[in-house]
Amino acid sequence: MKKRFPIVILSILLAVVIAGVAFLAVRSAVKSKNEKDSSDATNDSVVSGAQVAETIYSEHYKVGIVQTGLGSASKDCYSGFMLELDERNLLGNIEVTYVVEDNEELCRTKIKELLDGGCDLLYTIGRFASETAAELTKDKPVVFAAVNSPDEIGLVESNEAPGGNVTGISSYNPCFEQVDLIKTLLPNTKTVASLYSGTDPEAVEQGIVAAREAQNIGMTCTQYPIDDKASLDSALSKIKDEKIETLYIPVDKFLYANISTIIDFSNENKIPVFCGDETILAQGALATSVINYESIGRKAAGMVQNILFEHVKVSTLSVVYKHDCTNMLNSEVRDKLGLEIPATALGEVEMWTKPTEPPAETKPAPAATKADEAPAETEAE
Numbered sequence: 001m002k003k004r005f006p007i008v009i010l011s012i013l014l015a016v017v018i019a020g021v022a023f024l025a026v027r028s029a030v031k032s033k034n035e036k037d038s039s040d041a042t043n044d045s046v047v048s049g050a051q052v053a054e055t056i057y058s059e060h061y062k063v064g065i066v067q068t069g070l071g072s073a074s075k076d077c078y079s080g081f082m083l084e085l086d087e088r089n090l091l092g093n094i095e096v097t098y099v100v101e102d103n104e105e106l107c108r109t110k111i112k113e114l115l116d117g118g119c120d121l122l123y124t125i126g127r128f129a130s131e132t133a134a135e136l137t138k139d140k141p142v143v144f145a146a147v148n149s150p151d152e153i154g155l156v157e158s159n160e161a162p163g164g165n166v167t168g169i170s171s172y173n174p175c176f177e178q179v180d181l182i183k184t185l186l187p188n189t190k191t192v193a194s195l196y197s198g199t200d201p202e203a204v205e206q207g208i209v210a211a212r213e214a215q216n217i218g219m220t221c222t223q224y225p226i227d228d229k230a231s232l233d234s235a236l237s238k239i240k241d242e243k244i245e246t247l248y249i250p251v252d253k254f255l256y257a258n259i260s261t262i263i264d265f266s267n268e269n270k271i272p273v274f275c276g277d278e279t280i281l282a283q284g285a286l287a288t289s290v291i292n293y294e295s296i297g298r299k300a301a302g303m304v305q306n307i308l309f310e311h312v313k314v315s316t317l318s319v320v321y322k323h324d325c326t327n328m329l330n331s332e333v334r335d336k337l338g339l340e341i342p343a344t345a346l347g348e349v350e351m352w353t354k355p356t357e358p359p360a361e362t363k364p365a366p367a368a369t370k371a372d373e374a375p376a377e378t379e380a381e
Helices: 004-052 071-086 102-116 127-136 175-185 201-216 229-241 254-258 259-269 293-308 331-337
Strands: 061-067 094-100 121-125 141-145 166-170 191-197 221-228 246-249 273-275 289-290 325-330 350-351
Touching: 004 293, 061 071, 061 102, 061 127, 061 293, 071 094, 071 121, 071 293, 094 102, 102 121, 102 127, 121 127, 121 293, 127 166, 141 293, 166 175, 166 293, 175 246, 175 273, 175 289, 175 325, 191 201, 191 229, 191 254, 201 221, 201 246, 201 254, 221 229, 221 289, 229 259, 246 259, 254 259, 259 273, 259 331, 289 293, 325 331
Parallel strands: 061 094, 061 121, 121 141, 141 166, 191 221, 191 246, 246 273, 273 289, 325 350
Antiparallel strands: 289 325
16 A cells, blocks of 8 residues: 555646646647737738728819919928828829919919819919919819918908808918017017008008007007108108117018118117018018918818818818918027027027028928929919
8 A cells, every 4th residue: 555655646746747738738829829819900900090091081082283383482382282181191082183374364274174174172372373263163162372361352251251162271471470579589679660561452451460469469569651762761760769669561562672771770770670571581680470381281281171071161161360480580680789689589489591502302292193384483472
């Protein structure tokens, strides 16, 4: 009996070991199968997700892009539009025909061809293309860009409720941002003069808007409508006598033609000029806030998605006026005028310097389906 006992114990231990090994083998096999199943499921999900991204919509549409001019603003309105469509995975659902035409009669003809060719929506860059598209179709949606005052020229019934088949993104000069920049850079400023040509309706409106914004942020603003060179000289004399601290000039053809007079006055009397256009920084203005036109194109692409794929009524899509802007400061003028700008404010501006060569292309837009030859460079409007 004593001899058999060790044998029994050994047999039991051996059986336990064998069972353990078998259990571990089965467990390993099950775990391996589960991991494979999980991996397959994950891969299926990835494929499914990619398919959803590529076919987020089942519809397909034809969109005609009509651009009047090839200035940098117009180019950016186009490239931003195409980039946004690409990033929203919509280029597979949209056939784009891109037309650049500066000749008004040819532009009209090409818009007709787009409409006759079954175009579902027109994206128009510039005033003439937008007005012509609105004239030629009352049922196909028209989304415009680079139009200053669409309500005033009759493109829409009102900016809040367009009321028809036309809406879009205004490129109205960002007067609010430009005036706010005065307080950002020179927070102790109390007085500003708003100069504008009294015979230019758009300049008048910008000058008045700027004056109201100046008052809203705690500055006293005196308006100076200018009719000719004599009235400009008179206004500058009054500004000096009244010891006004800053000048604001909007986008204004007459004042721009006489900008050397204004800048000479600015330098002589140490009165900084805030302007409505980056080009005037090169003439000696201190600072401006400029629209990012690529963002206009991107916002237009969002509208197109809402109209075509989400089936939002054009008549209910308000015109967009709020823009992404870049604040720009001419550091040479700052130093020449001896201005002290808070360090915190410098973090909100880009230092502008005179370009020595054309900027390199850094982010090309996706190619359109078809593009016509572009004419010589002009601006959007």
